Amino acid sequence: MPYIGKNPSDSFRGFGIRDTFTGDGSTTVFDLSAEAPDGGVNDIEVFVDNVRQEPTSAYTLGEDGSGDIKRITFTAAPTAGQSIYVLNPGLTDSIPTPPDNSISSGKLQNNSVTAAKLATTLDFSSGYTITLPSTFVTTTGTQTLTNKSISGSSNTITNLGNSALTNSIIKFADESSTVTSIPLGGTLKFNGATLSGDTLEITGGTSWQAVKTSGFTAVAGEGYFCNTSSAAFTATLPASATQGDTIKFIDYAATFDTNNLTIGRNGHKIQGSSEDLTVSTERAGLTLVYADATQGWLLETN
Numbered sequence: 001m002p003y004i005g006k007n008p009s010d011s012f013r014g015f016g017i018r019d020t021f022t023g024d025g026s027t028t029v030f031d032l033s034a035e036a037p038d039g040g041v042n043d044i045e046v047f048v049d050n051v052r053q054e055p056t057s058a059y060t061l062g063e064d065g066s067g068d069i070k071r072i073t074f075t076a077a078p079t080a081g082q083s084i085y086v087l088n089p090g091l092t093d094s095i096p097t098p099p100d101n102s103i104s105s106g107k108l109q110n111n112s113v114t115a116a117k118l119a120t121t122l123d124f125s126s127g128y129t130i131t132l133p134s135t136f137v138t139t140t141g142t143q144t145l146t147n148k149s150i151s152g153s154s155n156t157i158t159n160l161g162n163s164a165l166t167n168s169i170i171k172f173a174d175e176s177s178t179v180t181s182i183p184l185g186g187t188l189k190f191n192g193a194t195l196s197g198d199t200l201e202i203t204g205g206t207s208w209q210a211v212k213t214s215g216f217t218a219v220a221g222e223g224y225f226c227n228t229s230s231a232a233f234t235a236t237l238p239a240s241a242t243q244g245d246t247i248k249f250i251d252y253a254a255t256f257d258t259n260n261l262t263i264g265r266n267g268h269k270i271q272g273s274s275e276d277l278t279v280s281t282e283r284a285g286l287t288l289v290y291a292d293a294t295q296g297w298l299l300e301t302n
Helices: none
Strands: 017-022 029-031 045-048 059-063 069-074 083-088 129-131 135-137 144-146 149-152 156-158 164-166 169-172 178-183 187-189 200-203 222-226 233-236 246-251 261-264 277-279 285-292 296-300
Touching (some): 222 233
Parallel strands (some): 129 149, 144 164, 156 178, 178 200, 222 246
Antiparallel strands (some): 029 069, 261 277, 285 296
């Protein structure tokens, strides 16, 4: 039969996968051998004793323990001996470039970002590495980076001033990188390079909290206005600490002399001593910086 234009394709993707399981009367969760389309509960076909199951009402599709879209969860456990099989269209090995060169959220198949601009949320599963292009400019919205590692060389990163970096690492392999306006809460490493002509601006400083009027547990990187006008109380230091952690305390109402502030050491030493610290000086302001297990928290003087 003749055709106008391009002939129909005579090739197929060939990514389909068939998984088989057997019910035992109690198990409702079964993990596929390969990832299914993200959010594609209607793209897979699930059969129990050759009867196709209704998506969502009979089963759901979600992440397994590693964050991969592989887990089938039945609303009711198939009975013992029932035959289960799943037809999974699978995933391709590549990711198309979004039309506007932006990625809004989710997880990439190859764990890397190559687009020049990302949308307002960059929040991937824990442990994934984001490889940046030579120039990386975010939008003006807030970025969310938690437990992430951003790696690259000769990179320029800008517009991260409103971002939330929690336990994240930004690493560059050489000395020709520029980072502007990275907020506190993350870690910046240059892999031992000798920096020359590079720019690093840390904005935000200490994260000051609402006035405290009773006992609380302090958090590294935060500052506290302590109001002891009603009664003395204890500010407890964190149970775990890392070298360089910093916490600040200020006498809010000029009452530390009458109602002392006690800083509980919580298992760590303070100034090398295994004793809590009592602050009894009116209008006192102090900064504690964690050194190590030997000296513990040390007073910083400006």
